[in-house]
Amino acid sequence: MKRLIAVACMAIPLLSIAKEHSHGAHVHGAAEIDVAIDGKTLLITLESPADNLLGFERAPKTDAEKAKLKTVTEQLNKAELLFAPAATAQCKAAAPVVTMPSFKKGEHSDISAEYQFTCASVPSSVALPLWKNFPKFKNLNANIATAQGQKQIKLKPAQDLNLK
Amino acid sequence: MFKIALNSLLNRRLTVLLSVLTVALSVLMLLGVERLRSEARNSFANTVSGTDLIVGARTGSVQLLLYSVFRVGSATNNIGWDSYQALAKDRRVAWTIPVSLGDSHHGFAVLGTTGDYFKYLRYSENSALQFSKGQPFAKTHEAVLGAHVASKMGYKLGQKIVLTHGSGEGAMSEHSDQPFTVVGILAPTGTPVDDTVHVSLDGLTAIHEGWESGSASLLSSTGVLAADENRALPPPSSITAFYVGLKSRTAIFSYQRAVNQYTDETLMAIMPGVALSELWQLMRIAEQALAVVSGFVLVIGLMGMLTALLTGLNERRREMAILRSVGARAWQIFALVMGETLLLVSAGITAGIALLYALLLACKPILREVYSLNIAINAPSPLEWQLIAATLLAGFLIGAIPAWRAYRMSLSDGLSPH
Numbered sequence: 001m002k003r004l005i006a007v008a009c010m011a012i013p014l015l016s017i018a019k020e021h022s023h024g025a026h027v028h029g030a031a032e033i034d035v036a037i038d039g040k041t042l043l044i045t046l047e048s049p050a051d052n053l054l055g056f057e058r059a060p061k062t063d064a065e066k067a068k069l070k071t072v073t074e075q076l077n078k079a080e081l082l083f084a085p086a087a088t089a090q091c092k093a094a095a096p097v098v099t100m101p102s103f104k105k106g107e108h109s110d111i112s113a114e115y116q117f118t119c120a121s122v123p124s125s126v127a128l129p130l131w132k133n134f135p136k137f138k139n140l141n142a143n144i145a146t147a148q149g150q151k152q153i154k155l156k157p158a159q160d161l162n163l164k
Numbered sequence: 165m166f167k168i169a170l171n172s173l174l175n176r177r178l179t180v181l182l183s184v185l186t187v188a189l190s191v192l193m194l195l196g197v198e199r200l201r202s203e204a205r206n207s208f209a210n211t212v213s214g215t216d217l218i219v220g221a222r223t224g225s226v227q228l229l230l231y232s233v234f235r236v237g238s239a240t241n242n243i244g245w246d247s248y249q250a251l252a253k254d255r256r257v258a259w260t261i262p263v264s265l266g267d268s269h270h271g272f273a274v275l276g277t278t279g280d281y282f283k284y285l286r287y288s289e290n291s292a293l294q295f296s297k298g299q300p301f302a303k304t305h306e307a308v309l310g311a312h313v314a315s316k317m318g319y320k321l322g323q324k325i326v327l328t329h330g331s332g333e334g335a336m337s338e339h340s341d342q343p344f345t346v347v348g349i350l351a352p353t354g355t356p357v358d359d360t361v362h363v364s365l366d367g368l369t370a371i372h373e374g375w376e377s378g379s380a381s382l383l384s385s386t387g388v389l390a391a392d393e394n395r396a397l398p399p400p401s402s403i404t405a406f407y408v409g410l411k412s413r414t415a416i417f418s419y420q421r422a423v424n425q426y427t428d429e430t431l432m433a434i435m436p437g438v439a440l441s442e443l444w445q446l447m448r449i450a451e452q453a454l455a456v457v458s459g460f461v462l463v464i465g466l467m468g469m470l471t472a473l474l475t476g477l478n479e480r481r482r483e484m485a486i487l488r489s490v491g492a493r494a495w496q497i498f499a500l501v502m503g504e505t506l507l508l509v510s511a512g513i514t515a516g517i518a519l520l521y522a523l524l525l526a527c528k529p530i531l532r533e534v535y536s537l538n539i540a541i542n543a544p545s546p547l548e549w550q551l552i553a554a555t556l557l558a559g560f561l562i563g564a565i566p567a568w569r570a571y572r573m574s575l576s577d578g579l580s581p582h
Binding site for chain 1: 209213216412413414416417435436437438440441442
């Protein structure tokens with residue numbers, strides 16, 4: 001195993017660059033979701049470049065852009081438009097906490113949103129209507145923490161989030 | 165008919181045996197690679213169970229995981245004691261385990277920590293550490309040994325051991341002025357804990373007093389600083405990393421963000437399971453290459469068998485013709501050759517599996533000793549059953565070729581040679 005690890009170590013410089021992406025880096029088309037289940041609570045947070053949701057990353061200028069910002073904010077406040085836990089788990093969504101960007105000059109803008117569900121049983125999967133509602137998402141990096149342990153999975157459009 | 169087939173096989177026993185052996189070896193290779201892969205993963209995953217986050221200096225997440233948990237590589241930076249105290253006080257935190265690495269004892273890592281290590285650390289599926297002998301350290305110069313350290317070095321409770329400065333085995337920089345007494349030996353866990361000498365953070369502080377220059381000062385080598393157990397020691401200025409258990413799993417991500425945005429020091433918090441996923445993504449290419457190679461080995465093995473069967477078939481024209489003449493139908497000839505191939509492949513698979521388990525049994529102690537890799541000897545996993553089934557199916561397809569030839573020949577061939 002030490003040799004195995006030695007090989008892995010050689011690849012670390014590559015990986016440390018990759019890791020920068022998940023914290024504070026900004027890749028259009030990609031986003032990070034964090035999923036945690038503890039008891040009956042399912043918590044999902046979404047961190048995404050504003051571009052994926054809005055199509056622009058500065059203060060809205062035209063009327064169309066202003067309208068878009070308004071619609072997207074409304075959409076993000078409806079958990080069912082992004083995440084749909086398996087029906088058998090009977091999950092109820094609490095009011096989402098959505099943080100829209102402040103659009104400071106010269107900065108990338110990120111949107112973060114937190115969705116909390118209270119479920120009758122632990123959901124085995126979560127469907128992702130967000131692929132359909134926000135087609136600019138091209139891949140999602142899901143960090144998952146459940147009673148079975150932690151893992152990271154990469155999701156492509158139309159895939160569901162499997163929690164088993 | 166069955167008896168005739170069996171006798172025919174016995175008649176060709178050398179070729180048959182060699183064919184079975186080729187298949188057996190390729191099955192061994194195929195399953196062995198898969199087994200090692202999954203066992204290495206299990207072994208890693210078992211080590212990090214129960215810890216929600218690991219906090220260290222900002223670096224690659226896999227690097228932090230490897231040095232803080234698997235004692236591979238070294239830290240680029242430490243964490244200040246003040247930062248640790250501040251982050252450990254957070255209301256979301258249930259427990260923390262500070263770890264301080266860097267010294268060694270005969271090649272085994274020395275880990276400085278607190279009593280919470282024995283209380284909260286979990287391995288495998290949520291198992292707590294057990295003491296096979298003794299108890300946790302209470303005084304500055306007491307040590308608790310991992311199971312493997314104790315068995316390899318033959319240490320007993322009450323024995324005095326000397327730690328080495330740094331990770332080398334050089335006798336020049338031993339902390340010989342301040343020996344440690346073994347007060348506890350842990351039960352085996354199959355994780356790096358077995359290969360670790362645990363001492364208190366105070367113990368590490370004590371032995372490094374007067375070592376600021378990197379080697380023993382006059383003061384420390386005269387023993388002035390040595391073993392006064394009641395002397396109050398300052399807290400260490402820094403630690404290597406700390407493990408965090410949270411009150412609720414749902415707080416992982418918000419606490420992780422709090423650590424990553426901590427302003428007094430550049431720190432990072434990693435989820436050990438997620439970092440492991442990243443490590444496996446890195447290793448996937450190597451794993452796939454190995455899987456492809458073993459797949460090819462299997463194909464070559466089956467091809468070898470096919471060659472033997474086809475060559476044999478030419479020599480068996482007479483046999484087939486006689487069988488036909490005594491009333492065997494053409495489809496029976498087909499079934500005969502087919503059955504023979506399947507029998508050979510099955511025998512090969514069985515022998516391959518038997519070889520695998522024999523090898524696993526024989527290599528278990530070596531893998532444990534040399535690679536710290538703990539292999540559980542379990543029944544084949546569903547994936548391995550799939551590989552076995554795939555091999556059988558491949559054997560079936562390959563068997564169809566000589567069977568079809570035999571079928572055709574037995575229709576056209578006469579008793580007399582052409």
